[in-house]
Amino acid sequence: MPAMLTVTDLAAGYGPVRALDGVSFTAERGRVTAVLGANGAGKTTLLRTISGLHRAERGSVDLDGQRLDRVAAERMPALGLAHVPEGRGVITELTVEENLRLGALGRAGKVDGSDLERVYGLFPVLADRRAATAHVLSGGERQMLVVGRALMARPTTLLLDEPSLGLAPRIVAQIFELLRGLVESESLTVLLVEQNARSALSIAHRGVVLNLGRVVADDDADALAADDQLRHAYLGF
Amino acid sequence: MQQLLNTALGGLTLGMVYAAFALALVLIWRSTRVVNFAQAPMAMVTTFVALVIVDAGHSYWLAFAAALASGLVLGAVIERVVVRPVEGGPEINAVILTLGLFIVLHALAAVIFGNRYRSFPAPFGVRGIEVGGTTIALTGFGIFTILAVLVTMGLLLLLFQRTDIGLRMRASAFNPEVARLLGVRVGRMLTLGWALASVVGSLAGLLIAGGSLVHPGYMDSVVVYGFVAAVLGGLDSPFGAVVGGLLLGLALSFVSGYVGSQLVALAALVILMLVLVLRPGGLFAQTAARRV
Numbered sequence: 001m002p003a004m005l006t007v008t009d010l011a012a013g014y015g016p017v018r019a020l021d022g023v024s025f026t027a028e029r030g031r032v033t034a035v036l037g038a039n040g041a042g043k044t045t046l047l048r049t050i051s052g053l054h055r056a057e058r059g060s061v062d063l064d065g066q067r068l069d070r071v072a073a074e075r076m077p078a079l080g081l082a083h084v085p086e087g088r089g090v091i092t093e094l095t096v097e098e099n100l101r102l103g104a105l106g107r108a109g110k111v112d113g114s115d116l117e118r119v120y121g122l123f124p125v126l127a128d129r130r131a132a133t134a135h136v137l138s139g140g141e142r143q144m145l146v147v148g149r150a151l152m153a154r155p156t157t158l159l160l161d162e163p164s165l166g167l168a169p170r171i172v173a174q175i176f177e178l179l180r181g182l183v184e185s186e187s188l189t190v191l192l193v194e195q196n197a198r199s200a201l202s203i204a205h206r207g208v209v210l211n212l213g214r215v216v217a218d219d220d221a222d223a224l225a226a227d228d229q230l231r232h233a234y235l236g237f
Numbered sequence: 238m239q240q241l242l243n244t245a246l247g248g249l250t251l252g253m254v255y256a257a258f259a260l261a262l263v264l265i266w267r268s269t270r271v272v273n274f275a276q277a278p279m280a281m282v283t284t285f286v287a288l289v290i291v292d293a294g295h296s297y298w299l300a301f302a303a304a305l306a307s308g309l310v311l312g313a314v315i316e317r318v319v320v321r322p323v324e325g326g327p328e329i330n331a332v333i334l335t336l337g338l339f340i341v342l343h344a345l346a347a348v349i350f351g352n353r354y355r356s357f358p359a360p361f362g363v364r365g366i367e368v369g370g371t372t373i374a375l376t377g378f379g380i381f382t383i384l385a386v387l388v389t390m391g392l393l394l395l396l397f398q399r400t401d402i403g404l405r406m407r408a409s410a411f412n413p414e415v416a417r418l419l420g421v422r423v424g425r426m427l428t429l430g431w432a433l434a435s436v437v438g439s440l441a442g443l444l445i446a447g448g449s450l451v452h453p454g455y456m457d458s459v460v461v462y463g464f465v466a467a468v469l470g471g472l473d474s475p476f477g478a479v480v481g482g483l484l485l486g487l488a489l490s491f492v493s494g495y496v497g498s499q500l501v502a503l504a505a506l507v508i509l510m511l512v513l514v515l516r517p518g519g520l521f522a523q524t525a526a527r528r529v
Binding site: 076093153 | 405411412421423
C-alpha cells in the first residue's frame with residue numbers, strides 16, 4: 001500500500017548556508033507530488049534530507065507514522081522509501097542486472113526472480129541489455145535503470161530526483177510517459193523533484209514550489225499550472 | 238635452455254607472491270583510495286604470529302590458519318580504529334597514517350618478537366624437483382605458493398562476482414552514496430574489504446617467509462614490488478594486479494638471472510617509471526571516464 005509522507009518544519013543547511021528553512025508539506029498516498037523551483041531553491045537538499053543523506057537541523061519527516069528524520073540512509077529501503085538519484089546514479093561499473101539485483105538487497109525479505117522479471121516487463125529495453133555494463137547505456141536507459149532498481153526494493157514511496165536532467169526533450173517525454181504508467185500500475189506515493197516544471201506538472205496531482213528554502217506555493221497541479229504570475233516568477237514557463 | 242626455464246619458473250613463483258601482495262593493495266585502493274603502506278608490516282606481524290605458534294610446537298598448518306585469521310582481524314581493526322576516523326578528510330591523511338602505522342608496527346614487532354633473523358618453516362620441500370636427471374628451479378613449496386595464490390584469487394573472484402555480499406562490496410567501492418541509498422551498509426563493506434585485503438597480504442607474507450628467514454623488516458621490499466605490480470596493472474583492477482605481479486616477477490627474475498641480482502631493485506624502479514610515463518593508468522586501464 002502506498003504511504004503518506006509528511007514533512008514538518010524541516011530545516012537543513014551547509015555550514016552557515018540555509019538550504020531549507022522551515023519546509024512543511026504532505027505527499028499524499030498514491031499520488032504524485034512535484035517539488036518545483038529554480039536551481040538552488042533547495043529541492044535536492046530536501047530529497048537528501050528526507051532520505052537521510054543529509055542531516056536535518058530542525059523539523060521532522062514522517063512516513064505513515066514512522067519518524068524518518070533520525071534514520072540512517074541505508075535503512076530507508078527496508079522502511080519502504082526509495083530515493084532514486086538522477087540518472088548518473090547508475091553504478092556504471094556493474095552490469096544492468098547487477099544494478100537491479102543490488103536494488104533488491106536492501107529490502108526486508110527474500111529476493112526472487114519475479115522482481116527482476118517484473119522490472120524487465122516494465123522496461124523491456126533493460127531486459128535486452130541485462131548483461132551489458134551499465135556504462136554503455138544511454139541517458140534515457142540510465143534513468144530507466146535507476147527507477148527499475150528502486151522498484152526492486154518494492155517501495156511504498158519513491159523520491160525521484162530530476163528524472164529529466166540532461167535528457168533530450170523527446171526522451172524526457174518518454175520517461176514521463178513511463179512514470180505516469182508506473183504511478184497508475186504500481187500504486188506508489190511519489191515525490192518528484194524537477195526543474196522542468198511543465199513536464200512535472202503534467203503527471204503530478206499536487207505541486208509544492210520552493211524558493212530559497214521556503215515553500216512559496218502548495219496547491220493542486222492544475223491550479224499551479226494556471227497561475228500565470230507564479231509560473232513566470234518561479235517555474236520559468 | 239635450462240637457465241631460461243629456471244629463470245622463468247623462479248619468476249613465476251615470485252610473481253605469484255607479488256600478485257597476491259598487489260591484489261591486497263588494489264582491494265584497499267579501489268574501495269578507499271588509500272595506498273596501504275602498512276600492508277607489509279601487517280603481513281609481517283601475522284607471520285610472526287605463525288612463528289610463535291610453530292615455536293610452541295604446533296603444526297605448520299595451524300600456524301598458517303592462525304596467521305590468516307589474525308590478518309583478517311588486524312585488517313578490520315585497523316580500518317575501524319585508524320582509517321575510519323580520518324575518512325571523509327583528504328585522502329592523503331589516511332595514506333600518511335598508514336605510513337605511521339608502518340613505523341609503529343615495525344617498532345612493536347622488534348620489541349615483542351625481537352629484532353633478529355629467525356628461520357621460518359616450510360610445509361613442503363624447498364629443494365628443486367628433479368625432472369629427467371636435472372634439477373629444475375621449481376620446489377614443492379613453489380608449487381604450493383602458486384596453488385595457494387591461485388585458489389585465493391579464485392575464491393575472491395567467486396566472492397565478488399557470485400555472491401550478494403560481493404555485489405555489496407563492489408557497489409560500495411564504486412559508488413558509496415548510491416550504495417547507501419540502496420540499503421548497503423557501506424562502512425561494514427569497507428571494513429570487510431580491509432580485512433580481506435589483509436588476509437591476502439598475510440598469505441603473501443607466509444609464502445615469502447616459507448623456508449626462509451624472517452625479521453621485522455623482511456616484507457619491506459615486497460611492498461615496493463607489490464606497489465610496482467599494482468601500478469603496472471592499473472591500481473583499480475584486481476585482474477591487472479595479478480597480471481602485473483606475474484609480469485614483474487618474471488621481469489625481475491630475468492634481470493636477476495641474466496643481468497645481475499644487484500640490479501633487481503633498480504629494475505623495479507625503472508619499470509615503475511616507464512609505466513608512469515607511458516601508461517599512467519596501468520597496462521589494463523579502462524577509459525579515463527571510469528570514475529565519473
